[in-house]
Amino acid sequence: MDGHGNTHRTGARPMSTTVFAVDGMSCGHCEKTVSAGLAVLPGVTAVTADAKAGRVTVTGDVDEAGVRAAVDEAGFVLTGRV
Numbered sequence: 687m688d689g690h691g692n693t694h695r696t697g698a699r700p701m702s703t704t705v706f707a708v709d710g711m712s713c714g715h716c717e718k719t720v721s722a723g724l725a726v727l728p729g730v731t732a733v734t735a736d737a738k739a740g741r742v743t744v745t746g747d748v749d750e751a752g753v754r755a756a757v758d759e760a761g762f763v764l765t766g767r768v
Contacts, residue, residue, distance in 0.1 A: 703745045710762040711737035723760040
């Protein structure tokens, strides 16, 4: 894991990037909360949350059910893939 909370894997299959719609984010604090909850999931290499757009971009080999559970745990609602 680097100093930014990102993990790096070598020799793994290419990473995919998935954009999810998330309801309930309204500020920078919301973005940080969602990002922190997703960054610790196995396989996640990067997370970018955008409250204004209501989206979170997740890079890595991730399971949608895990993403949904982490967003729910953070107090928001994942409404699907964009």
